[in-house]
Structure formats: C-alpha cells, structure tokens
Amino acid sequence: MAASVFDDKSETPNSTALDGALGKSSVLLKDVEEHVLDQFGSVDHEWKFYSRKAGWTLALVHSGRRLFHLIPQSGRFIVVFTLGDRAVSIAQESSLPDEVKSEIAGARKYVEGRSVRCEVNTSADAEIVKQLVAIKLSS
Numbered sequence: 001m002a003a004s005v006f007d008d009k010s011e012t013p014n015s016t017a018l019d020g021a022l023g024k025s026s027v028l029l030k031d032v033e034e035h036v037l038d039q040f041g042s043v044d045h046e047w048k049f050y051s052r053k054a055g056w057t058l059a060l061v062h063s064g065r066r067l068f069h070l071i072p073q074s075g076r077f078i079v080v081f082t083l084g085d086r087a088v089s090i091a092q093e094s095s096l097p098d099e100v101k102s103e104i105a106g107a108r109k110y111v112e113g114r115s116v117r118c119e120v121n122t123s124a125d126a127e128i129v130k131q132l133v134a135i136k137l138s139s
Helices: 015-040 085-092 098-106 123-138
Strands: 044-049 056-062 065-073 076-083 113-120
Touching (some): 098 113, 113 123
Antiparallel strands (some): 044 056, 056 065
C-alpha cells in the first residue's frame, strides 16, 4: 500500500478527489493555503508521482520555492518540510512546541536540509504548519 491514498499513477488527483480523500481535514488544508495566500501571496500546486510505494504527493510552491510536500491519506494528511540550516536555527529559537523542535534537531541532515514530517489532524497541527511555512520563507 502506498503512503498516499492516491496510488494510481495513471490518474493525477484533482482538488475534488483531494477533498474527498481528506474528508473533514480538508478544512485544515484550506486554512493553511489561505494563510499562505494572505501572508505571502500566491501558492501553486504540483502533483508528483515518485513511486508505487509513495503514490501521489502534492507540493505547495510559492514563487518557485517548495514550501512542503503533502501526503494525502484517508481523513488526514502529512506534510513534509525540508529545512536548511538557517531555518533549523530559526525554528529552534521559535515558539514551536518542544516536541517539534526536538524532531527537527534529531532529523537526519541531507545536502538539501533536514526533512521533518508533521501529521495534521487538528487546527493546532495546522498552526504548526503555518509557523513552519513562515520560518521556511524567512530563511
């Protein structure tokens, strides 16, 4: 089974399919997207199919820069941020919850940065995503 609820390579998901898969949590995604639009301007969507194991993921892009990847699942979603050294430093000094800071600090470092996953089920989770977007765009 793929990480994403969308595992058919021949069928690119659309917004209707995404809303259906996310169910009530689609409101949380819309909240994050509206926040990005209000605070930073445009946001684009890029669907990517990386492998059968991963399925389709959605990248949210602002001014050519990937903010995060979204892994749609049934009734929820996971966002994956890649944070560079500067963003990691800003995050550690921010008001993010200690468990998020700990996850960032413990994430394996790659050339492109540290990869951090956030499961989004509640409005509090969406607020963390908003904070991480602001941190990423300020770095």
